[in-house]
Amino acid sequence: MKHILTKNLTQTESTNLLKKCQTFRYNQDDIILHATDNREGIFLVLSGMAEVYIPSEKSREEVLEIIKPNELIGLSNIHHFISTNYPQNQQPDPKTPLYPDQVSKPQAQPQSSLIQVRAIDDLEALYIPYTVLKERWSEPAIRDYLLDQVSSRLHDVYHSLAEQINMNTSIDPTSDPTILRVQDIMQPTTAIIQAKPTDTIQSVAKKLSQNNRKTAAVILNNNQIQGIVTMHDFNRVITSGKNTQDQVRTIMTENPITIPRTAYYYEALTTMLLNGIKHLPVTTENNQLAGLITMTDLLQAKQPTGILQNTEKLKNITKEQLPQVKKELYATLNTILQQQVPILHTLEVMNTLYDQLIQRCIELSIKEMPTDPPAKFCFYLMGSGARKEQFLLTDQDHFLVYEGNRDSHDQPDEHIDHIATRYFEDLSKKIVANLELAGYKRCKGDMMASNPIWRGTLQKWESRIHEWTLNATNDRLLLAQNFFSHRHIAGDDTLHRQFQQTILYSLDRAKIFLYRLSQLERENPIPTLEQPIRSIFRRNKKQIDLKKEILFPYHHSLQILALMHGITYGTPMEIINQLHEKKILSGNFQKDLKASISTILNYYVRNRYKQYQNGEELTSTLTLTSLTTREKEELMLSIRLIKELQNHMLSYY
Numbered sequence: 001m002k003h004i005l006t007k008n009l010t011q012t013e014s015t016n017l018l019k020k021c022q023t024f025r026y027n028q029d030d031i032i033l034h035a036t037d038n039r040e041g042i043f044l045v046l047s048g049m050a051e052v053y054i055p056s057e058k059s060r061e062e063v064l065e066i067i068k069p070n071e072l073i074g075l076s077n078i079h080h081f082i083s084t085n086y087p088q089n090q091q092p093d094p095k096t097p098l099y100p101d102q103v104s105k106p107q108a109q110p111q112s113s114l115i116q117v118r119a120i121d122d123l124e125a126l127y128i129p130y131t132v133l134k135e136r137w138s139e140p141a142i143r144d145y146l147l148d149q150v151s152s153r154l155h156d157v158y159h160s161l162a163e164q165i166n167m168n169t170s171i172d173p174t175s176d177p178t179i180l181r182v183q184d185i186m187q188p189t190t191a192i193i194q195a196k197p198t199d200t201i202q203s204v205a206k207k208l209s210q211n212n213r214k215t216a217a218v219i220l221n222n223n224q225i226q227g228i229v230t231m232h233d234f235n236r237v238i239t240s241g242k243n244t245q246d247q248v249r250t251i252m253t254e255n256p257i258t259i260p261r262t263a264y265y266y267e268a269l270t271t272m273l274l275n276g277i278k279h280l281p282v283t284t285e286n287n288q289l290a291g292l293i294t295m296t297d298l299l300q301a302k303q304p305t306g307i308l309q310n311t312e313k314l315k316n317i318t319k320e321q322l323p324q325v326k327k328e329l330y331a332t333l334n335t336i337l338q339q340q341v342p343i344l345h346t347l348e349v350m351n352t353l354y355d356q357l358i359q360r361c362i363e364l365s366i367k368e369m370p371t372d373p374p375a376k377f378c379f380y381l382m383g384s385g386a387r388k389e390q391f392l393l394t395d396q397d398h399f400l401v402y403e404g405n406r407d408s409h410d411q412p413d414e415h416i417d418h419i420a421t422r423y424f425e426d427l428s429k430k431i432v433a434n435l436e437l438a439g440y441k442r443c444k445g446d447m448m449a450s451n452p453i454w455r456g457t458l459q460k461w462e463s464r465i466h467e468w469t470l471n472a473t474n475d476r477l478l479l480a481q482n483f484f485s486h487r488h489i490a491g492d493d494t495l496h497r498q499f500q501q502t503i504l505y506s507l508d509r510a511k512i513f514l515y516r517l518s519q520l521e522r523e524n525p526i527p528t529l530e531q532p533i534r535s536i537f538r539r540n541k542k543q544i545d546l547k548k549e550i551l552f553p554y555h556h557s558l559q560i561l562a563l564m565h566g567i568t569y570g571t572p573m574e575i576i577n578q579l580h581e582k583k584i585l586s587g588n589f590q591k592d593l594k595a596s597i598s599t600i601l602n603y604y605v606r607n608r609y610k611q612y613q614n615g616e617e618l619t620s621t622l623t624l625t626s627l628t629t630r631e632k633e634e635l636m637l638s639i640r641l642i643k644e645l646q647n648h649m650l651s652y653y
Contacts, residue, residue, distance in 0.1 A: 004145045005044070005128065005136060017135070022127045026050075026119040028588070032073060033117040041129040043073035048123030049637075055116050064115065065153070066633040072149050073117050073125065120637070182268050183261035185298070186282045186291035193217040194289075197226050197249035204248045205234050216279040216292065219252050223288050225281050227252030258283045261290045266341040269298050273332070273349045276315075314356040319364050319434065326393060326439035329353055333391060337609060343602040344573070351388040355489060357438055358385075362490045365430035373427070375420045377402040378491035378499060382447065386487035387555065388571045391605050392612060393439040399486070400428055400449035401499050404457035417457065428455055447482060458495070462502045469510035477516060484559050487571065503568045510563075517560050518653045526553045526643040546604045547620030550639060554597065557646040564652060572597070593645060596638035603635065 006014035050067040136142045195204045219227040229252045258281045282291040383397035384390040428449035449455045468476045488496045562575045580590040
């Protein structure tokens with residue numbers, strides 16, 4: 001083993017010295033140094049990485065720094081070694097080197113620390129006792145190496161401290177609703193209108209009318225939540241002429257969506273947006289009523305403006321209103337991003353809203369047609385919308401599948417098929433036009449259902465997919481990559497299942513096709529950022545294209561891995577879960593991969609949205625110099641894990 005510790009020593013001397021040290025191996029998450037340990041030496045990391053963190057049982061653990069190969073663990077207590085060899089009352093003679101054996105040893109012993117160190121992956125480290133360092137202290141290279149490590153780490157610590165102070169002074173923690181829990185802002189049970197399922201509609205309506213601030217009543221039976229009624233329900237009673245002496249159970253929403261009182265602010269906000277509701281009963285640990293939270297309660301906690309409060313509006317929007325809806329959707333996005341809602345929750349909310357908008361555009365288009373659809377059909381999204389990663393409205397990216405008609409001999413009925421062909425051609429054009437009104441630009445590559453290449457019967461699609469897999473040219477591979485990220489957005493569920501079976505059958509004979517896809521990815525490896533960030537800067541690696549260098553290879557690698565194992569459908573997060581269920585990905589890797597892609601998407605979304613707000617050209621380039629030290633380390637670890645996914649996929653070929 002050759003390293004700085006054995007510099008200028010003979011083989012025998014090196015061997016004898018290393019016998020006094022010890023090599024330790026740690027698994028992921030093993031503790032290397034506990035806070036209570038006496039530090040009587042340091043560790044030299046040979047492989048793997050570790051993190052230095054502040055342990056806490058009451059709050060989130062704070063990671064202070066990442067330790068990489070050829071760096072030292074235990075420098076926070078190195079002052080004990082130095083003070084042992086350079087007492088405060090004795091200054092070294094600049095002309096005469098002062099070695100440890102020339103001075104008296106103070107009585108101070110190494111002390112325990114407030115921090116701990118653990119392995120963040122499998123790690124190997126050489127433990128070097130202070131006694132060994134003392135023996136080698138006369139070697140200038142040893143002293144220079146140790147001084148370089150200490151000074152470099154000190155610089156990083158000061159820089160990190162400055163960053164945290166800046167963040168703490170710029171953020172008022174009392175004004176951030178994301179740290180609030182539902183129990184902090186909910187209406188308590190004493191302030192809630194409650195009723196029994198057997199109470200009359202009139203009696204419950206009277207309770208609400210006596211307090212015009214209340215807009216809902218919770219229906220309980222033996223302290224268990226049975227349902228909820230809102231003013232909207234009572235309005236329906238009036239318009240329908242229903243008997244007000246009927247029991248309230250006849251109009252209540254049964255088994256309403258609830259939320260635990262310990263849930264965070266953003267969880268209540270996203271739950272309401274995702275489900276198009278304004279009232280959430282709050283439950284205790286025993287699933288009993290603890291309170292009620294409304295959209296008004298959430299908005300009053302911090303006054304976000306312009307948020308799309310009622311998703312029912314999207315479901316009933318008129319064609320004339322389509323051009324205005326983009327502004328409201330973006331206002332909702334702005335509110336969610338400002339409130340630091342986790343990025344996966346943000347994307348789930350926004351894509352649910354965009355789905356409702358697209359579905360409404362399809363409904364409006366069908367209403368504009370002279371007749372109802374002559375056959376069952378399915379409309380699919382591709383690209384970021386299909387992956388549920390869309391946050392700003394992008395170009396249109398979709399295709400359409402419809403049912404072919406057969407006669408009694410199972411032969412195509414050309415006359416009926418001709419009618420369907422003309423109908424869905426016209427319908428697709430109307431869908432494209434309405435989506436354009438809503439803010440979706442037409443696809444420059446014409447990957448839209450209005451293009452006959454992206455529209456056809458189930459049988460035509462079977463032939464098309466077969467052609468892609470049989471003659472896997474680069475152009476067809478690119479089409480296939482986009483196609484295989486599709487998501488069903490509207491249409492018949494039975495036809496959708498038939499379509500997925502068709503795809504699965506086609507892939508049984510597509511080994512060469514999958515091999516060709518994998519070779520495309522081999523030519524575009526995810527970059528390695530294993531070096532310390534300062535080393536990356538010395539190599540002028542000051543920017544990274546998150547979309548081109550990280551997200552595209554990630555999506556393609558996940559897609560190929562899924563297709564290899566018979567998974568033809570699902571968003572990236574759903575596919576990761578399916579791969580875990582098939583035991584292709586371990587539980588730990590599944591969890592870490594989700595966290596890593598969440599980190600990348602967070603940078604991608606916030607960076608791109610900031611460009612949009614500033615009126616700049618939208619790019620996916622992230623400038624590394626704009627990140628804090630902690631952010632750089634986080635980014636590096638996330639990229640490394642996603643690269644492991646790509647390597648895992650390529651290992652099959």
